[in-house]
Amino acid sequence: MRITLILFSLPLFITTILLYGFLAWNLYFSFTNFSVLNPDYKFVGLATYLQLFSDPLFQSALVKTLFWIVVLVAVGNLAGLVIASLIYNVASTTWRNILTAYFIYPLSLSLVASGIIWRWLLDADRGIGHFLGNPLQGDAAFWSISLVSVWVYSGLATLFYLAMFYNVDKSQLESAQIDGASKLYTMLSIVIPQSKQSLIISTIFFTLFAIQMFDLPYSILFLNPNTMTLVMYTFMKFTAFYLAVASASAVVIIAISAVMVIPYALLSLKRWIK
Amino acid sequence: MDKIRLLPHLIIAGIGALWALPLYVLTIGALKPLSEVLTTPVYVPSTNIDLTTLFRVAGELAPVLLNTALVVIPTALGAAFIGSLGAYALWRATTKLKDVLLVVVAVATYLPYQSAVVPLARFMTERGLFDTLYGIALGLLIFFIPFATLMMLIFITAIPRSVVEAAEIDGAGEMLIFAKAVLPLLGPAFTSVATYLTISGWNNFFIPLALSRTYNNHITLKVFSYVGQSGNLYNEMFSAALIASLPPLLLFIALGRYFIRGLLVLGSGGK
Incomplete structure (x- = not known):
C-alpha cells in the first residue's frame, strides 16, 4: 500500500528535485566566471555578483522590476477592487458571472498577442498614442507597459475580491439596508473591510507576476533598456552566453521572490493539510 | 433613485x-x-x-498550430492526471514529513520559472532535446507537474474522508480506491486543472523561446516572428495574433467556469 503511494508521487518528486537542481545550478555557477570568454570556468567567489551589481543596466533592471511590483500591486488592486465593487452591485446573477468572466479574459490571451495589440494601440503614428504624446518613447514606455500589465492581470484581483464579497454575512447587509445606508456606504464600511484576505492574495500574485515580467515588454519593445526587467536582463545575458552573470541575476530573482513565496507556501499549508 | x-x-x-x-x-x-x-x-x-491576409497567415500558421497542439494538449492532460496521482498520495500519506514536503514542493513551484532559464536550456542541450518539440513538452511538464499537484490537492481535500474509509473497510488497495472511489469524483477538478494548463501552455512564450533556435516550435514564437518581419503591416501581425488567440479564447468561453475555479483555487491557498 505504501509502495503504491510512493509510485503515485514519484513524478512529483522527480520534477521537484529537478527544480531544486536548477536552483543549485544557478547558485553554483553564480560563483564562477563561466562565459563565452571563459569556457573553462573557475571559482571567483563573489566577483560575478560584484560585476553584476556594478552594471548600470542591471541596477536599472532591478529598480524597474521593483517599480513594476509597486505599479501592479497598487493599481492592479485598486482596479480589481473598483471593478469587483461595481460587479457586486449588479442585481442579476447571470450578469455578474458574465461580467466577471469578461474582465478575466485578458488572462486567457497570450501576452505576446496582448503585447502586439497594445504596441499598435499605443503607437504615436497609427494608434491612440497620437493623443497621449508618444507613450512608448523614453521613460514613458515603462509606465505605459506597466499599465498594460494592470489591464492583463487586474481581472484576477476582481475575482478574488468578489469571492470575499460573496462571503459577507447577508444579515449585515440587510440591517444596513433597513438603516437606510447607501450602497456606497455599505461597500466602504461593511463589504470592503472584510476582504483583507483578497488584498493579501492579490498582492502576492501581482508581486510574482511583476517579478516574472518578460513576454509583454519583450513583444512590445524587445530588449529595450527603458523597459528591461530582471528576467529580461537574465535572458539577455543567457543569449549572449554570459552564463555566470545570468545565473547570478537568476539568484537575485529567486531571492526577491522567496520573500513572497515562502510565507505564501507556509500560509497555504493550513489549507492543504485539512 | x-x-x-x-x-x-x-x-x-x-x-x-x-x-x-x-x-x-x-x-x-x-x-x-x-x-x-x-x-x-x-x-x-x-x-x-x-480576408486575403488572414487566410495567407492562417496557411503559414497551420503547421505551427498543429505542433503547438501536439505539445500542449498531451502535456496539460498528462500533468493533470499525474498531478491527481501525486495529490492523492499526499492526501493519503500519514507521515509527519508531509508538511515539510508540501512546503518544499510549493516553494519550488511558485518561484519564477524564468529564473531556471540557463540550467533548463543546458539540461535540454545535453540530452539532445534543444530546439525540439519533445524539449518544449518536457520543459513545460517539469513546471506543470508540481503545479498541477498543488492545484489538485486543494480539490482533493474537499472530498469527504468517509468515501475512502468505506472502500478501505472493503479491503481495497490504494490503486483500487483511487480508481474506483476518488477518480470519479475528480472530474470537475480535472477539467479545471487541464483547462488552466492548456491555456497557460498554449500561451507560454518564455519556455519555447529559451529552448528553440527557430520560430516553428510554438505558436507564440511564430506570432512573435511577425513583429520583426512585418514592419508596419499591422494587419499581418494582427491576423497572426488573432488566429493564435482563438483556441485559448474559445476554450475560455466554453470552459471559463472551470478556468475561473482553477484561478480561485490558486488564490484560496491562504484561506
Whole structure:
C-alpha cells in the first residue's frame, strides 16, 4: 500500500528535485566566471555578483522590476477592487458571472498577442498614442507597459475580491439596508473591510507576476533598456552566453521572490493539510 | 433613485470598453485591406473586409498550430492526471514529513520559472532535446507537474474522508480506491486543472523561446516572428495574433467556469 503511494508521487518528486537542481545550478555557477570568454570556468567567489551589481543596466533592471511590483500591486488592486465593487452591485446573477468572466479574459490571451495589440494601440503614428504624446518613447514606455500589465492581470484581483464579497454575512447587509445606508456606504464600511484576505492574495500574485515580467515588454519593445526587467536582463545575458552573470541575476530573482513565496507556501499549508 | 442606479452601470460600461478595445482593434486590423493599413490608424475600421491576409497567415500558421497542439494538449492532460496521482498520495500519506514536503514542493513551484532559464536550456542541450518539440513538452511538464499537484490537492481535500474509509473497510488497495472511489469524483477538478494548463501552455512564450533556435516550435514564437518581419503591416501581425488567440479564447468561453475555479483555487491557498 505504501509502495503504491510512493509510485503515485514519484513524478512529483522527480520534477521537484529537478527544480531544486536548477536552483543549485544557478547558485553554483553564480560563483564562477563561466562565459563565452571563459569556457573553462573557475571559482571567483563573489566577483560575478560584484560585476553584476556594478552594471548600470542591471541596477536599472532591478529598480524597474521593483517599480513594476509597486505599479501592479497598487493599481492592479485598486482596479480589481473598483471593478469587483461595481460587479457586486449588479442585481442579476447571470450578469455578474458574465461580467466577471469578461474582465478575466485578458488572462486567457497570450501576452505576446496582448503585447502586439497594445504596441499598435499605443503607437504615436497609427494608434491612440497620437493623443497621449508618444507613450512608448523614453521613460514613458515603462509606465505605459506597466499599465498594460494592470489591464492583463487586474481581472484576477476582481475575482478574488468578489469571492470575499460573496462571503459577507447577508444579515449585515440587510440591517444596513433597513438603516437606510447607501450602497456606497455599505461597500466602504461593511463589504470592503472584510476582504483583507483578497488584498493579501492579490498582492502576492501581482508581486510574482511583476517579478516574472518578460513576454509583454519583450513583444512590445524587445530588449529595450527603458523597459528591461530582471528576467529580461537574465535572458539577455543567457543569449549572449554570459552564463555566470545570468545565473547570478537568476539568484537575485529567486531571492526577491522567496520573500513572497515562502510565507505564501507556509500560509497555504493550513489549507492543504485539512 | 434611477440616477443612483445608472451611475455604477455607466462606470462599468466605461471600464468595460477599455477591455473591449484590444479585441476590437485586433479584429478590425486583421480584416483590413493592405492599402488602408498603410494609411489609416488601427482604431479606424475599414468599410471593405479583406480576408486575403488572414487566410495567407492562417496557411503559414497551420503547421505551427498543429505542433503547438501536439505539445500542449498531451502535456496539460498528462500533468493533470499525474498531478491527481501525486495529490492523492499526499492526501493519503500519514507521515509527519508531509508538511515539510508540501512546503518544499510549493516553494519550488511558485518561484519564477524564468529564473531556471540557463540550467533548463543546458539540461535540454545535453540530452539532445534543444530546439525540439519533445524539449518544449518536457520543459513545460517539469513546471506543470508540481503545479498541477498543488492545484489538485486543494480539490482533493474537499472530498469527504468517509468515501475512502468505506472502500478501505472493503479491503481495497490504494490503486483500487483511487480508481474506483476518488477518480470519479475528480472530474470537475480535472477539467479545471487541464483547462488552466492548456491555456497557460498554449500561451507560454518564455519556455519555447529559451529552448528553440527557430520560430516553428510554438505558436507564440511564430506570432512573435511577425513583429520583426512585418514592419508596419499591422494587419499581418494582427491576423497572426488573432488566429493564435482563438483556441485559448474559445476554450475560455466554453470552459471559463472551470478556468475561473482553477484561478480561485490558486488564490484560496491562504484561506
